[in-house]
Structure formats: structure tokens, C-alpha cells
Amino acid sequence: MDKLYEKDLGGATYRSRDPIKNFTVKIKLQRLSASTIGFLGKPGSPGDENQEITSSVNQYGQTILENEELTVHWQQKFFSQREMEFYGFEPNCTSVLDYKYHAEVEHIKVGGRPNTRLFTYVDKDRFSVVEEAYVPMTTSVNEMPSHLSSRVTEVRRRKNANSSSTLQPWELNKGRSVSGMKLVEEKPTDEFTVNHHVLNTPVHVFIIMADLSPEGQLGSAEFERRLCTIEYDDNCVIRVSPDFTRSKPPYRIEEGGLSRDIWDFQVEHVSNVVSKMESRREGKVISELYRKHQTYLKGLVGESFEELPSGIFRLLAYGEILSAESFEYDDLHVEFFVDLPKNWSCDPGQLLSGCTHSSRTTLTGNTERAYFAQPFNYQLFFPLQEDQDTLDWPKIFLHVISSDTWGRRRTEGYGYFSLPTRPGCQRIVVQCWRPTGNEGYEAITSELNRFFIGGNPELEDISYAAIPNTFEGKHLSKYGVRTETGGSVTVQVNCIQQCKAFQENLSTAVSRKKLQSALQIARGQASKTAIHGVMDAYQRARKRMQLARENVPNQIRESAEKNAVEKLRGLTTQDKIKNILRKAEDEQTEAK
Amino acid sequence: MAEVHIIGQVVGGSEFPNQSLFCKWGIHAGGAWKLIAGTKEGQTQVDIPENEDFAYWSHPIDVHYATKGLQGWPRIHLQVWHQDSFGRNELYGYGFIHVPTSPGCHTLECVTWKPNGTFQEELMQRFVGGCPQLKNPDLVYSGADRYKLHTTAMGKVHLKLNLVFRNFDKYGVEC
Numbered sequence: 001m002d003k004l005y006e007k008d009l010g011g012a013t014y015r016s017r018d019p020i021k022n023f024t025v026k027i028k029l030q031r032l033s034a035s036t037i038g039f040l041g042k043p044g045s046p047g048d049e050n051q052e053i054t055s056s057v058n059q060y061g062q063t064i065l066e067n068e069e070l071t072v073h074w075q076q077k078f079f080s081q082r083e084m085e086f087y088g089f090e091p092n093c094t095s096v097l098d099y100k101y102h103a104e105v106e107h108i109k110v111g112g113r114p115n116t117r118l119f120t121y122v123d124k125d126r127f128s129v130v131e132e133a134y135v136p137m138t139t140s141v142n143e144m145p146s147h148l149s150s151r152v153t154e155v156r157r158r159k160n161a162n163s164s165s166t167l168q169p170w171e172l173n174k175g176r177s178v179s180g181m182k183l184v185e186e187k188p189t190d191e192f193t194v195n196h197h198v199l200n201t202p203v204h205v206f207i208i209m210a211d212l213s214p215e216g217q218l219g220s221a222e223f224e225r226r227l228c229t230i231e232y233d234d235n236c237v238i239r240v241s242p243d244f245t246r247s248k249p250p251y252r253i254e255e256g257g258l259s260r261d262i263w264d265f266q267v268e269h270v271s272n273v274v275s276k277m278e279s280r281r282e283g284k285v286i287s288e289l290y291r292k293h294q295t296y297l298k299g300l301v302g303e304s305f306e307e308l309p310s311g312i313f314r315l316l317a318y319g320e321i322l323s324a325e326s327f328e329y330d331d332l333h334v335e336f337f338v339d340l341p342k343n344w345s346c347d348p349g350q351l352l353s354g355c356t357h358s359s360r361t362t363l364t365g366n367t368e369r370a371y372f373a374q375p376f377n378y379q380l381f382f383p384l385q386e387d388q389d390t391l392d393w394p395k396i397f398l399h400v401i402s403s404d405t406w407g408r409r410r411t412e413g414y415g416y417f418s419l420p421t422r423p424g425c426q427r428i429v430v431q432c433w434r435p436t437g438n439e440g441y442e443a444i445t446s447e448l449n450r451f452f453i454g455g456n457p458e459l460e461d462i463s464y465a466a467i468p469n470t471f472e473g474k475h476l477s478k479y480g481v482r483t484e485t486g487g488s489v490t491v492q493v494n495c496i497q498q499c500k501a502f503q504e505n506l507s508t509a510v511s512r513k514k515l516q517s518a519l520q521i522a523r524g525q526a527s528k529t530a531i532h533g534v535m536d537a538y539q540r541a542r543k544r545m546q547l548a549r550e551n552v553p554n555q556i557r558e559s560a561e562k563n564a565v566e567k568l569r570g571l572t573t574q575d576k577i578k579n580i581l582r583k584a585e586d587e588q589t590e591a592k
Numbered sequence: 593m594a595e596v597h598i599i600g601q602v603v604g605g606s607e608f609p610n611q612s613l614f615c616k617w618g619i620h621a622g623g624a625w626k627l628i629a630g631t632k633e634g635q636t637q638v639d640i641p642e643n644e645d646f647a648y649w650s651h652p653i654d655v656h657y658a659t660k661g662l663q664g665w666p667r668i669h670l671q672v673w674h675q676d677s678f679g680r681n682e683l684y685g686y687g688f689i690h691v692p693t694s695p696g697c698h699t700l701e702c703v704t705w706k707p708n709g710t711f712q713e714e715l716m717q718r719f720v721g722g723c724p725q726l727k728n729p730d731l732v733y734s735g736a737d738r739y740k741l742h743t744t745a746m747g748k749v750h751l752k753l754n755l756v757f758r759n760f761d762k763y764g765v766e767c
Contacts, residue, residue, distance in 0.1 A: 297658060301593045301626045305763045306661040318665045318690045322703050323745070333739065357741035359705055364607050371703035371745035373688040375667065375735050423766040424694030494693035496662055496767045503764035 011229075011241025018274075020204075020232050023074040026268040027118055027208055027227060030250070031066035031261050062262070070118040071270060072208060074232070079105060080119035080211050081219035097124055116218070118227075121207040206230040212255045212263055225253055228267050244269045310500040313382040315394070317419050319493035321356055321374040325367045326487035327412040327432075329402035332370040333358040334489060336399070338378055339416075339463060341392030345381045352378070358403060378419075384501070393418045397462050398489055400432055408454025413486025414465040423495045432486040435459060439482060548588050594760045595628075596657045598666065598691055600753035602636060604648040605672055605704075608684055608747035613647040614638045615749060616671045619655060619691070620733060622664010630655035638675045653753070662765065666691040669732045670749050672704055682721045685746035686732045692755060693767045700751040705743040 016023075072078065079087070079101075086092050087101040088109065108114075136143040185192060207230075213223040231239040242251055250264040274282075308314055324332050337353035340346065359370035380394055396419065400412040413432025420426045437446040437457040450456040463469045467476060598619070605613050618633040636649035657666060670687035685704030692698045709717065709724045717723050731737060760767055 297628065298593060300628070301658040302660050303593055304660060305594060305759075306624075306663075307763065314662075316662050316665070316693075318667075318693065320688060320690060322701075331742075351736070354735045355739040357705070357738040357743050360708065360742075360744040362607075362745045369745055371705045371743075373686075373703050373705065373732075374738060375688055375690065375733055377665070377690075379663070425692035425698060492690075494665070494690050496665070496693050496765060498662065498763070498765045500764050502766055503762070 010243065011239055012243035014238045014240065015236055016238060017236055020074050020238070022271055023230075023232075023238070024071060024269075024271045025208070025228070025230070026069065026071045026270045028250075028266040028268070029066075029068045029070075029118055029210055029227070030064050030264045032264060033063040033065060033262070065261075068115070068117055070115055072120055074230075075122045075204075075206055076120065077101075077104070077122050077125075078115045078119045079108065079113070080209065080224065082211070082221060082224070083119070084108070084113070085219060117211045119209050119211065121205075121209060123204045123206065203231050203233045206232070208267075210263070210265070212253065212261070214261070223255060225255060227251075227265050240267070242267065308498060308500055311384050312499070313384055314498040315380045315382065315419065316377070316496040316498070317380070317493055318375075318377045318496075319491060320376065321372045321398075322427075322490045322492055323369050323371050324359075324400055324412075324487060324489045325361075325369045327361075327368070327370075327400060327402065328486070329404070329410055329412060330361050330368070331358050331404055332361065332400055332402050332412060334372065334374070334398055334400050336376070337397055337462075338380075339395045339397060339466075340380065341394060343382060343385070344392075344394060345383075347379060350379065384499070393421055395419070395466055396491075397465055398430055398432065398491075399462060400486065400489060404454075406454075410450055410454050411456055411458050413489075414459060414462065415486075415489060416466045417491065420493055420495050423497045425492070425494045428491045428493060430489045430491060432489060433483040434486050436482045436484050443482065545584060548584060593658055593660060594763065594765070595758040596659065596666070596691075597756040597758075598630075598653060598655050598657070598753055599756070600653045600751060602634075602649050602651040602653065602670075603750040603752050604639070604646050604650070605747055605749045606646040608647075608672065608674070610674050610676075610684075611645070611647050612638060612640045612675050612677075613684065614673050614675060615649055615651070616673070617651070617653075617668060618670075619653075619666050619668050621657060621659075621666040622661075624661035624663055625657050625659045625666065628656045628658050653751075665693060667733055668702070668751070669729075670702060670704065671729075672746070672749060676721060680721055683723055683725050686726065686729075687749050688732050689751070691753065695755045695757045695767075698751075698753045698755065700753060702749040702751060704746045704749060706746055708742045708744055 070078065083101075084105055087098065087105045090102055093099050093102050207226055208228040210225050210227050211218055211220075211223060212225050213220050217223075229239075229241050245251065245266040245268060250266045253263040253265070254260050255263060321334055321336065324334060334356045335353070336355075340352070346352065354374065354376055356372040356374040359372055361368040361370045363369075378394075395416050398413075398415045398417075400415070401409060402412050403409045411434050413434050415430040415432040417428050417430050420428075435457045437443045446456050459465065461468060461470070602615055602617055605615060614636050616633075616635045620632075621627075630653075632655055634651060634653070636651040639647040639649055641647050667688065667690045670685075670689075672684045672687065674682045674684045676682065683706055685706045687702040687704035689700055689702040692700070707724050707726060708714070713724065726732070731741070757767065
């Protein structure tokens with residue numbers, strides 16, 4: 001029977017904001033006919049007879065010999081037979097709690113015990129501490145607790161809520177402190193380490209036990225078994241192990257004396273459930289709180305957000321020129337500017353060009369690097385027009401220059417990059433080159449000049465680095481210009497795009513596509529008027545038709561429709577429409 | 593109103609000429625931005641790595657901004673300082689980086705530089721320490737007037753930022 005289902009003794013974790021004192025658990029314990037019933041005969045002494053009469057049969061066909069149910073509240077103490085005997089004898093009592101238990105036991109002795117086998121250990125009990133003691137993890141006989149495990153169990157011990165630091169107030173500020181707070185404890189005491197360990201949420205434990213001794217021998221410690229442990233910590237987390245039984249088969253223990261009784265037990269959660277009204281009210285309070293917070297935020301910042309007129313696309317570029325590397329000379333700086341293509345515009349007050357500071361390079365790895373971290377930010381606008389054929393994207397041109405203490409200035413390289421068309425953060429490495437002058441004598445003199453007195457051929461128009469502004473034609477040929485490779489410049493650009501058209505379709509499509517669709521919408525505006533005309537005509541025609549149909553008597557109409565449907569099968573759509581139209585006309589004339 | 597959460601760390605600094613470093617950082621945002629929660633400035637502890645070229649600070653950043661507009665996107669400016677064995681602090685570099693404009697996890701490298709002095713000053717610096725500092729630290733995050741500076745490239749500061757955005761798509765913003 002045991003092997004029909006996997007034993008699941010795993011615990012479960014719950015979280016509840018309600019006070020723990022409302023937590024109630026019902027435990028059901030049953031003794032079944034023994035597994036060895038076949039050859040040992042019926043267990044139990046002859047004195048059990050009256051119990052056997054009341055016994056019934058469970059769903060597995062086993063006889064239930066004994067039945068006990070107990071409903072326990074959080075930290076409600078029930079005494080076991082052994083405890084009854086222990087606390088019943090006054091000289092055993094040493095602490096205040098012991099005397100309290102003694103009084104309770106005396107009271108129970110008069111009134112009778114509410115429980116027989118089931119009992120509980122509460123948080124303060126001295127027996128529950130024993131339960132938490134080291135349990136060997138392997139089958140090894142010689143297993144000893146490691147240092148770590150013994151320390152961790154010590155930390156786990158839950159009484160630390162009221163333990164305070166032994167430090168005197170005047171000692172607190174002795175160490176290096178930040179605003180009176182001591183950061184580093186120079187001589188940590190044992191108590192200090194325990195208190196400041198990571199695992200220091202105080203845990204309250206409640207254990208439900210059962211005394212599974214054979215009949216008539218109640219009260220022996222060796223047959224006490226733990227049925228369920230409930231832990232509760234200050235973060236409102238309740239851990240129940242094993243979990244509540246619910247629809248699962250009951251948990252099973254085989255225990256007790258010679259006959260190995262089978263014990264089934266079930267754990268049920270029977271706390272009072274919050275009524276619907278109350279939970280709704282609670283939900284309302286919380287949502288009210290969130291709404292209040294939202295209005296507070298709105299009051300702080302304002303609800304509005306800067307909006308664009310429709311048909312305008314805004315591109316914001318926040319970026320920085322990070323570094324330049326592997327250039328020939330030292331002391332580099334970068335001059336840069338933005339080239340706005342046709343139709344793009346920007347704030348007139350905005351500086352579109354800039355210049356970094358000059359930076360001496362340092363050697364990292366094998367490359368000479370100059371660092372700039374020069375910020376730039378641009379706000380550019382682009383009207384989404386109907387007659388837009390090509391879409392040019394703004395470019396940034398770079399000019400890397402080295403200068404030295406003698407005032408010699410050398411061009412180190414030209415380069416350009418387009419602002420990213422994708423929003424988000426992007427790192428761009430721009431490879432640079434510099435012109436070396438015409439072939440032959442000129443090239444040699446310019447290189448000599450560059451080496452000795454600085455200065456070298458420069459581009460007359462920096463836009464030549466990309467497509468020259470003056471360029472008109474089909475092929476862009478740069479053949480004939482002699483260049484030399486420079487180093488590279490690293491730029492990081494963050495782009496944000498804003499457009500009213502994005503607002504309308506909140507899909508996660510790639511934004512370039514979105515921009516295209518925005519353009520299409522803009523283009524669509526023009527053709528819309530034409531479409532409107534067609535649609536109007538269609539609507540008018542339809543209305544006239546409907547009017548005509550309403551005049552036709554019902555019967556005729558239905559039969560006509562039926563005929564039409566039959567005939568329609570196997571016809572093309574055009575024919576279908578013609579048919580319908582013809583039918584309608586016929587009917588109209590008939591009706592007249 | 594749109595909101596931005598910046599959650600992350602100033603992980604550490606590398607490639608500086610000396611270790612035993614600490615870092616001061618701050619987040620600066622435009623006028624339309626309002627700080628709702630979190631601290632926007634901080635200073636790390638001094639970290640002395642034993643034998644590697646990387647000082648780890650793991651200093652937390654956790655700020656929450658609300659904004660009415662896109663102008664003045666938040667940016668982070670940094671100062672890296674070196675503390676020598678006599679407890680003297682010396683500037684090692686200024687750094688600047690924009691907070692990325694896309695949500696998600698970002699690993700950023702922020703390069704730093706420090707202003708150069710004259711030859712005499714640099715000679716003195718080598719033995720006594722200390723170096724010229726910016727009179728107006730605003731220069732770190734304004735692009736203008738930078739050309740007057742002459743600097744030396746220093747190390748890198750590594751940042752790890754997680755960004756959470758809210759409501760930007762409602763206003764047709766792609767980021």
C-alpha cells in the first residue's frame with residue numbers, strides 16, 4: 001500500500017498579512033489495522049474490545065482502530081502523558097514557566113484531558129529545543145555536526161528579538177564612523193556575530209506531536225513522533241512541513257511496539273476565512289492607497305507630457321565621444337559637427353558643432369588611448385511629408401587633431417557616422433583616415449612637413465568624408481585621393497524617437513518600421529480624400545438599396561433570397577454581385 | 593508623466609596608475625525631471641585591491657525619477673580619487689556618462705581624465721602628489737568651453753545599471 005504513492009513530506013510556505021493568532025490547524029490521527037495483520041492476528045489487548053466495536057473501515061479497506069482529532073490554535077499548549085507526569089510532580093519545576101504548567105496540569109487532572117495521543121510543543125518549551133537539535137544527514141553512525149552546522153543552528157535559534165548589544169553607548173562612536181553610525185566592529189563578540197548574521201529573522205516554532213506508544217503504554221519518550229512543524233517568522237511567512245493534506249492521501253507512519261501499527265494522519269487548515277465583504281473592503285483600501293499615491297505623484301510632477309504636433313518626428317540623441325585610440329601622435333582632440341540632411345530641422349539655439357579638450361594618451365595593453373567623455377545632445381525634428389521619397393539620416397563628422405607644446409598641429413584623421421536609426425544605447429567605433437597629398441614630390445614634402453613643422457594636407461570640405469555636399473551624379477568615385485589609415489574614435493550614442501504616430505499603434509515592431517508606417521500614414525493623408533469620395537458614393541447606393549428591400553413583402557424576399565443562395569454556389573464573386581443586383585431590381589419591379 | 597527607475601552599481605575602477613581608490617558620483621537631470629525617491633549623490637569607500645588592477649566598490653545606485661519631458665535625460669558624473677598611505681586624497685579623474693535610453697540591463701564603461709598642470713607642477717606632483725582640479729566642475733557635463741582644457745587620459749569606471757521605464761510608449765516615445 002505504501003508504494004502506491006510517493007511519500008511527500010515536503011513542507012510548504014505561505015504568506016499572510018493577518019495576525020498569526022488566528023491561525024488554526026486541525027490534526028486527524030488514525031490507527032489502522034497493522035500491516036502484519038496476516039500472521040500476528042489482531043493487534044491490541046482484550047481491553048480494546050469496545051473500541052473495535054466503534055471502529056470502521058477506511059477507503060483502503062483497512063480497519064480504523066483508533067481515531068483522534070484535535071484542533072489547535074497557534075501556540076496553544078497541549079500536554080502529553082509524559083509531560084503530565086513531569087509537570088504534575090512539583091519538585092521537577094524550576095522556572096516560572098514550569099510552575100505555570102504545573103498549575104495547568106493540576107487543573108487538567110481535575111477536569112480531564114482533552115487529548116490523548118496528540119500534543120504540542122510551543123515556542124517556549126524546553127522540549128521543542130531538543131527537537132531542533134542536530135539530526136544526522138547520512139546513514140553513517142559516526143556522523144558529527146560540522147562547525148558550520150553547529151554555528152548555523154545556533155544562529156537559527158530564535159530568541160534574539162530582545163537581545164541587545166552589550167556595547168556601552170560611549171563605545172559606539174569610537175571607531176571610524178559615518179554620522180554616528182559604527183560601520184566596522186573591531187572585536188566582534190559571539191553574541192554580536194549571532195545577532196548580525198544574515199539569517200537572523202526570528203522564527204517562532206510550533207510543533208504538533210503524537211505519542212504513538214502501543215496501547216496502554218502511553219507516556220514513553222521513544223514513541224513520540226513529530227507530525228507537523230509550523231514555523232512563523234517576522235516577515236509573515238508561515239512554513240508548514242509537511243504541507244496541509246488537502247486532497248492528498250493521508251501521511252503515514254509505521255510505528256509502535258511489536259506489532260508495528262500503521263498510523264495515518266491528516267493536517268488541515270481550519271482558520272476562519274475572511275468573508276467576501278471583508279476581503280473586498282480590504283482590496284478597496286489598498287487600491288485607494290495606490291490611487292492616492294498616484295495623485296500625489298501627479299501633483300508632484302504634473303500629469304502632462306510634452307507632446308508633438310502630429311506629423312512631426314523627433315529624434316533626440318544623447319551621447320558622448322568616449323575615446324580615440326591608435327593615432328600616430330599624442331595630445332589629441334576631436335572637432336565634430338552634425339550634418340542635417342534636407343528637411344531636418346533643429347532648435348536655432350542649439351550648438352551643432354563642438355570641440356573636445358585635448359587629451360594626452362595613456363598606454364593600455366598595446367594601444368594608446370585618449371579619453372574625452374565629451375557629452376553632446378541634439379534635438380532634431382523631421383516633418384513627415386507626403387512627397388518624401390528618400391529618407392536621409394543625420395550624420396556626425398569627426399576630425400581628430402593632434403597638437404603639441406610647440407604649437408604644431410597635425411590632422412590625425414577624418415571620419416563620420418550616422419546617428420543610429422534604432423532607439424536605445426549604441427556604441428560606435430569610427431575608423432578614421434587622413435589625406436596624404438598628391439603623388440610624387442608633394443606627398444614627400446607634406447610628410448616631411450608633418451614630421452618637422454606640423455601641418456599637412458587637409459580636406460577643403462569635411463563632408464567629403466561621406467558623400468560630398470556638392471555631389472551630383474550616379475557614381476560616387478573617390479579614386480585618386482591618397483589616404484593613410486589613422487586610428488579609431490569610439491562614440492556612445494543614446495537615441496530616443498518620438499512621434500505621434502507611434503502612439504497609435506503600441507505594438508513592439510521595430511521602430512524603423514514604425515517610422516515607415518508613420519511616413520505611409522502621412523502619405524496616405526493625401527489619397528484619403530479620393531477614397532472618401534468613393535466610399536460616400538458606395539454608402540449612398542447601399543442606402544437606396546436597403547430602402548428598396550424594405551418595401552418588398554417578406555415572403556417574396558425570403559424565397560428570392562433562398563433562390564439566390566442556391567444559384568450562388570459555383571459562381572464567381574463578380575457574378576454573385578450581379579445576380580444579387582438583378583434579383584433586387586426584379587423584386588422591386590414585381591412589388592410595384 | 594513618465595517614470596524611470598535607475599537601479600544598479602558603481603562596480604569599480606580599473607587601469608588607474610595607482611590603486612587605493614574611491615569614487616564620488618552624482619546623477620544630474622534636466623529641469624523637467626523630478627527625483628521621487630533615492631539619493632542622487634554618493635561616495636564610495638576606499639578600496640585597496642591586493643594584487644589586481646581593479647578596485648571594486650560595488651556602490652549601490654537606486655533612484656526613481658518622474659518626468660514631463662525628454663529634455664535633460666539623466667546623466668552620471670564621477671570623480672575618482674586616490675588615497676595614499678598618508679591619508680592624503682588626490683584627484684585621479686573626472687568622468688561622465690549618459691544613462692542609457694533603453695530599458696534593461698546595461699554594463700557601462702565610463703572613461704576618465706584629469707587636467708594637466710605645467711611641467712613644474714607635474715614634477716612636483718610626482719613626488720608630493722596633488723594635481724590641479726577644475727574650478728567649475730560643471731565643465732564635466734557641459735560640452736562648451738572644453739577646448740581650453742589640456743588633460744591626461746586616466747582609467748575607466750565600470751557601472752552596471754538596470755533601467756525600468758514606465759509610460760513612455762503612451763506618449764509615442766521609442767526608447
